Amino acid sequence: MNAVEIEQAVSALAEQSFDRSAFPYAFLAAFGNKDTTLKRLRSGASNKSDLGGVLQTNNIHIATCEPGAVTNTLHALKASPATGRAKAKFILATDGNSLEAEDLVSGDTVACAYRDFADHFGFFLALAGISTVKEIRESSFDIRATSRLNRLYVELLKDNPDWGSAARRPDMNHFMARLIFCFFAEDTDIFGGRGKFTETVARMSAGDSTNTHEVIATLFRVMNTKRENRAADGLPRWANTDNFPYVNGQLFSGGDEVPRFSKIARSYLLHVGSLDWTKINPDIFGSMIQAVAEDEERGELGMHYTSVPNILKVLNPLLLDELRAKLEEAGDNARMLLNLRKRIAKIRVFDPACGSGNFLVIAYKEMRAIEAEVNQRRGEPDRASEIPLTNFRGIELRDFSAEIARLALVIAEYQCDVLYRGQKLALAEFLPLRNENWITCGNALRLDWLSVCPPTGTGVKVQADDLFETPLDQAEIDFENEGGETYICGNPPYLGSRDQKEEQKADLRLLFDKRLSNWKSLDYVAGWFVKAADYSTKTRSIAAFVSTNSICQGLQVPVLWPEIFAAGCQIEFAYTSFRWANLASHNAGVTVAIIGITSDPRSTRRLFSLDDNGQTIERQCAHINAYLAVGESVIVEKASRPADSRGDMTFGNMPLDGGHLLLSREQLDGLQLTPAQERRFVRRIYGSAEFIRGLVRYCLWIKDEDLAEALGIPPIAQRIEDVRRMRRNGGATAKDLADRPHQFQRTITGKQSTLIVPRVSSETREYLPCGYEPGGSIASDAVCAMYDAPLWNMALIASRLHIVWVGAVCGKMKTDFRYSNTLGWNTFPIPTLTDKNKADLTRCAEDILLAREAHFPATVADLYNPDSMTADLRVAHDRNDEVLERIYIGRRFKNDTERLEKLFELYTKMMAGQGTARKKKKPEAVA
Known part of the structure; x- marks a missing residue:
């Protein structure tokens, strides 16, 4: 369940009559517990309560009680030995009149009337496995409002199906934006009294809802008509009051048609209006409400939240840190403070994938806070803000999201005015809204960004006829910021090459076809980086985007980054990989990086990363390369052979057989071979x-000299003929092998052993799985293999250093490591190893293998599960890392960032001194 679904379930429970015996189970069901789990609790099989309540291990201890006994019951729950034994995170007591609860981890508490406990549902989100940050927990209102609006939206579409059509969807979305404004305005004194809009709809519309749409349409007309014109326009007296001012800003223009309301829809409308909209947080609310209007996203409603701390990971190093530093430097110097205020007023923040505008809203609010401090220090606390909303520009593909972005900024401006100047001055200047529409609805990869956010000091003011009819040439709006700075930011859609639809591939084709030959492997987000680099060639700017970390890994690096560097851009700052989570329960999030690029970099670059304890650390350096490591720009290219004495690694043997040469144990038994035949042919x-999970599989392996005998065995002969037929009907490579149907494409094995490295393995493992299989074993093309390789090679592959290198230069398949011999092994920078180094590493590899053997028959998957890795195996790997890292730098590395920095330093030296790589003899085919 996601947060909105939980809120709906909790609200439904709060509205029901209190049932003392049923409440604990209904409460747990609201947080996603399955029927089977609840059945076990009811039966007592898993209920550990010693107070006659319900105790769910590692979760919550709930007790209902007689009226007036809630506080004493909560104390009893906390003192209960069972609560401690079961490691409960929460305790909750209620008598149906009041409810009290405590988070035993943080010590936070809730005490409220029973009917109001749904207002605190965010307090309990951890019960559903949702790891919440402070902003989510404190934004229960935003989730509740989203939930209510979604119910209203869906109900209205039931009775007005035409409003859900592509042609009418903009009308429906525009109607919802108007409602949101009205709910906010009626609770913040913008209208003439708290709740006036909702109260008027309730009073003037019939209980059977037959005229609800007419009442709302009348109010919309009022807010689109200046007071002096209302009487002449024939507006009714009940609507033509001081309660509803002239709003303008095109929010209520363009027609006043309203969808018809059923009784249920009217009830939902009044319920939404009864919420306290003073609590709206536009930087959170907008990112959730955008999903209300998107059919494909409504199933994930509430999962679009982007935490403020994550947004600030982009905005702080992009511009806010420097502005705050200038504020600190200015102190109380009036002239320096004035110059800073003038500078801030000319700064443009541009999000070319703005969604509902959360990056723009946070940037605006943070800059207003700095400006307010400047005004305070200059003795001008009531001074009107000089930061225009039109300097916060965006591009958004979906019209409703674009409108919500503009509305969120309008609300943020009002809230900042109230905060810094007071309610009276804020109200005096809020209405009428301005007519400029500074959020462009369009495709960011197809629009010219210079027309949306042109060089400073150009253009003249115009008015947009309608919010949805945005002038694409935004040079028509004067920014009044000659000499100002432009900062580009955002969280564009990621979409790997396999996940892109044809329209997205067409976007990239239009952007890249004439400049890159191998662009089809790029993630969709790469388009934003190239557009930002192109933009920087025309006007001074710096851009920072949240991105999949895959654009800084593997084969995408040599495709994308030379193009960005060729445009004159460098990496100004970056956050290396971290989890970007959402509000879904048990979500894994997505692994992202934040990358800032500019054509005018500062002398000091900033690289943020997580240390081995999960703490953020900052490195200041002269250069950051395309792999987000400290160092000069370098692109790791494939190498056909290693440049030193390490072993050769190749892909395993490709069957190219249609499955006919491969055998399960049952299929092998079905051949009815003698033991001698099985030894010869299998x-x-x-x-x-097979290597990681211990699966058992066999293959036919027939030497040329044994072919005649093998063909004398009918089941084998049939399989060989099936291979011949398959290859003759296949592609060019298959056809070339059709006359050799008894063998794989390649037939290489080790005499003594084969060192196997799976080509794909889980990212959750701390080390790459690798190991030895006996001589004569066949390595398939799903692995890389080294034949008869010395043990010290395994020590290198099994190290933390190597998995860090592979993660950077090989990239990943989805989120799993994707190994490559030419990129991962042949390029891996290794210092010159002495005989003693090799002997030490050999012992380390032996210790790792012995630690595995001690736990036979545990599989590699079992042994390297990060939650259950055995102590002796972990010690063996830690010893291997220590020995190897001391060879590199004489001590252990502090973290992966430092590991990568050293590896790229060695790689740069290796490439500089390598010259023409010496050719090495290919491995011979050995039976």
Whole structure:
């Protein structure tokens, strides 16, 4: 369940009659517990309560009680030995009149009337496995409002299906934006009294809802008509009051048609209006409400929240840190403070994938806070803000999100005015709204960004006819910021090449087809980086985007980053990989990086990363490369052979057989071979799944000199003929092998052993799975293989250093490591190893293998599960890392950032001194 679904369930429970015996189970069900779980609790099988309540291990201890006994019951729950034994995180007591609860981890408490406990549902989100940050927990209102508006939206579409059509959807979305404004305005004194809009609709519309749409339409007309014109326009007296001012700003223009309301829809409308809209947080609310209007996203309603701390990871190093530093430097110097205020007033923040505007809203609010401090220090606390909303520009593909972005900024401006100048001055200047529409609805990869956010000091003011009819040439709006700075930011859609729809591929084709030959492997987000680099060639700017970390890994790096560097851009700052989570329960989030690029970099770059304890650390450096490591710009290219004495690594053997040469144990038994025939014609084969999970699979492995005998066995002969037929009907490579149907494409094995490295393995493992199989074993093309390789090679591959290198230069398949011999192994920078180094590493590899053997028959998957890795195996790996890292720098590395920095330093030296790589003899085919 996501947060909105939980809120709906909790609200429904709060509205029901209190049932003392049923409440604990209904409460747990509201937070996503399954029927089977609740059944076990009811039966007592898993209920550990010693107070006659319900105790769910590792979760919550709930007790209902007689009226007036809630506080004493909560104390009893806290003192209960069972609560401690079960490691409960929450305790809750209620008598149906009041409810009290405590978070035993943080010590936070809730005490409220029973009917109001749904207002505090965010307090309990951890019960559903949702790891909440402070902003989410304190934004229960935003989630409740989103939930209510979604119910209203869906109900209205039931009775007005035409409003859900592509042609009418903009009208529906515009109607919802008007409602949001009215709910906010009636609770913040913008209208003439708290709740006036909702109260008027309730009073003037019939209980059977037959005229609800007419009442709302009348109020919309009032807010689109100046007071002096209302009488002449024939507006009714009940609507033509001081309660509803002239709003303008095109919010209520363009027609006043309203969808018809059923009784249920009217009830939902009044329920939404009864919420306290003074609590709205536009930087959170907007990012959730955008999903209300998107069919494909409504199933994930409430999962679009982007935490303020994550947004500030982009905005702080982009511009806010410098502005705050200038404020600190200015102190009380009036002239310096004035110059800073003038500078801030000319800064443009541009989000070319703005969604509902949360990056723009946070940037605006933070800059207003700095400006307010400037005014305070200059003795001008009541001074009107000089920061225009039109300097916060965006591009958004969806019209409703674009409108919500503009509305969120309008609300943020009003809230800032109230905060810094007081309610009276804020109200005096809020209405009428301005007519400029500074959020462009369009495709950011197809629009010219210079027309949306042109060089400073150009253009003249015009008015947009309608919020949805945004002039694409935004040079028509004067920014009044000659000499100002432009900062580009946002969280564009990621979409790997396999996940892109044809329209998205067409966007990239239009952008890249004439400049890059191999662009099809790029993530969709790469388009925003190239557009930002192009933009920087025309006007001074710096851009920072949240991105999949894959654009800084593997094969995408040599495609994308030379193009960005060629435009004159460098990486100004970056956050290396971290989780960007959402509000869904048990969500894994997505691994992202934040990358800031500019053509005019500061002398000192900033690289943020997580240390081995999960704490953020900052490195200041002269350069950051495309792999987000400290160091000069370098692109790691494939190498066909290693440049030193390490072993050769190749792909395993590709069957190219249609499955006819591969055998399960049952299929092997079905051949009815003698033991001698099985030894001659069958081998054990290892791919990734076989090596990691211990699966058993075999293959036919027939020498040319044994072919005649093998063909004398009918089941084998049939399989060989099936391979021949498959290859003759296949592609060019398959056809070339059709006359050799008894063998794989390649037939390489080790005499003594084969060192296997799976080509794909889970990112959750701390080390790459690798290991030895006996001589004669077959390595499939799902693994890389080294034949008869010395043990010290395994020590290198099994190290933390190597998995860090592979993660950077090989990239990933989805979120799993994708290994490559030419990128991962042949390029891996290794210092010159002495005989003693090799001997030490050999012992380390032996210790790792012995630690694994001690836990036979545990599989590699079992042994390297991060939650259950055995102590002896962990010690063996830690010892291997220590020995290897001391070879590199004489001590252990502090974190992965430092590891990568050293590896790229060595790689740069290796490439500079390598010259022409010496050719090495290919491995011979060995039976």
